[in-house]
Amino acid sequence: MTVQVLDPATLPADDNVNPYTFCVELKGSQWFLQKGKMIAYYGQIEFNGIGHGALDRLVRTSFHSPLHAGDWVVAQGSGKMLLADRAFDVNSFDLDEGNLTIRAGNLLAYQPSLALKQSIVPGFLTLIGTGKFVAASSGPVVFMEPPLRVDPQALVGWADCPSPCHHYDHGYARGVIGGLRALTGIGGSSGEEHQFEFVGAGTVLLQSSEALMPEQATGAVPHEPGVPGGGPGHASGGHGPLGSGMPRMPGQLGDLQRRFGL
């Protein structure tokens, strides 16, 4: 076995180096990436937190997930940069005037031509627009067409918006024996009584393992009536001016108090 030695000329541009490493080519352009996923780079590349003043314009158009902004950085400059995440499989996907919703922990990086937004479904993020993004998964990703039911742990995301809902298999719990089973676990449950169901047009992305990627907080949602997960409202710190319902972006002037711990 000979080991392949790579240099900037032989590294692929915006493609996988191996199943676990992705190479991004920057030519004066910018990419959003999750903090700490860069493993090496050639050239001149600068990493700035989302709150960096010079990035305000970019953040305004491509980043709408304010409360987990602390976990994202913008890479800009020219050169080639390698991305990887805890030796998980990484893959790039192209969106063309499309939309895709993905589990927050799985998304590694994306081009600023895409806009990142929090999904209404808690724990998920939605990308809208045209461009490339990189996602990690435990095992290779499989694409499926709805209608189908999937195991919650295997779900990576879905594109073109089929409707995601919960599905419970109540059949096993019927009758006295079934009730006992459900209550005590004696007699065994298959562990597959609860699934996510997708119907409608679109694509569902699954990972080929049920090992979950560590959850990445997407940030709290504004406490407003009608917002799922918003809960019974109590506006607490970090949720912007009282009553405005808008979460606050880092780098806003008002944040000075938070920074200095006041």
Add this chain to the structure above:
Amino acid sequence: MFRLQGSKVLAVEMTGDSVRAKNGSMVAYDGEMAFKKLSGGGEGLRGMVTRRLTGEQMTLMEVKGRGTCWFADRASEINLVTLQGDKLHVEASNLLATDAGLRTGTTFTGLRGASQGNGLFTTTVEGHGQAALLSDGPAVVLRVSPQYPLSVDPGAYVAHQGNLRQTLQSGVTFRTFLGEGGGEAFQMRFEGDGLVYVQPSERNTVAGDV
């Protein structure tokens, strides 16, 4: 003779010669083998004291005999490196096995190690022969040449070889202290001529959250 069986098991064929390997990494053998623990990395008393002091401890064993011996460690990926008189720098925890013909030692690396949380020292392997490195996920081998210097995240660094100058590059600005740093506050910068081995995963480092 080192040979990979799959990517996670190292098979070594021996004809009366010996190899050094991480203690307890033998998974199977056939033929006649003798395993001897080498205290303090097998560099004598001086080496042992140095390793103890520098935190680059390795518990090595010497395997000697005839037949085939298989090594593996926690299903980590194994990478083979052939050395022809040059020097390989590697973290002690990433070294699985070396030919008996290779010398190991400890060198001072400066501040870089401190940011990595592994101490200020690194293990060197030099001579002629083969070494097997462990990595979390298959390592990517990157060439550094004078016109292409390379920056590496300390958490993903595994090893490097050749004539390389290594400096710690800091991206720490006042923003880091406001909690809005770029997430890549420290990088190891390599300049010169050589190869750097990088793993597709990051160890937890002191600088990891900055």
